[in-house]
Amino acid sequence: MDRIKLLFLVTALLLAGARADQPADQLLGRWQFPAGGSSVDIYRQAGLYFARVAQVDQAGKQNFGLVKDSLLIRNLHYDGQLWAGGRLMHPKTGIALRVEVEMLQPDAINVTVYKGFKFLNRQFIMTRQQTNKSLPAAN
Template identity: 60%
Template sequence: MLVVTRVCRIFLGLLIIALVGAVPDPPGDQILGRWLFPSQGSSVNIYRQGNRYFVRVAEVDQAGEKNYGLVKDSVLIRDLGYNGADWTGGRLTHPKTGMSLSVEVHMEEPRALTVTIYKGIKLLRKTFVMTRQ
């Protein structure tokens, strides 16, 4: 009887550990990974810290460096929050001008992100699509 009780306790302990480790990733994590800019020469990594998402430059081609001032390993976008449909509230610091712009990201499909950058009102915005690498 003592052996059965001990086996049951061990089994229950392992079951609890397995269930705690099986907590699903937050739904906003579908954005995580490497993404290519429209020119396909430069790319970024999107990662999460806490409940916020950040975008770091991963690879830079000559056009990205010359035209936009991209620098490898620099954080391009900070503090995106997931609201259940989109990632909003982020700030992009333009690497060439230092200007701070608002950012929103929408995932049309698992392999494409629509990024909208604007200053002040959304009527004056730039939108581009990044594809998953």
């Protein structure tokens, strides 16, 4: 009987932890830069959020030095309102910048990038890119 109670308690704690992550996981997915040609995949690893370059257009490569599959943002954490504490290594200049991400709508995020003082920042809005899900094969 005690084993059943323990198993129930462990299961309840695991489910509660999974539910607690759901608001933070709204950030997961593919997000397009404002110009629309380049994008990043945002994923979670060990409770932190990372952005890896998924697609690169010519402008992204030329103007910003984006390289497919490179890690662009690392170590964002969710504080209940926004994802903060992350670092972006600018691919072209090599300068490390601080990053904060705020969910505006389910399909739009505001990204704030700054070095030093937050009031000297650059902001841009990224939109969620719908991925094509393959349809099941017809028999």
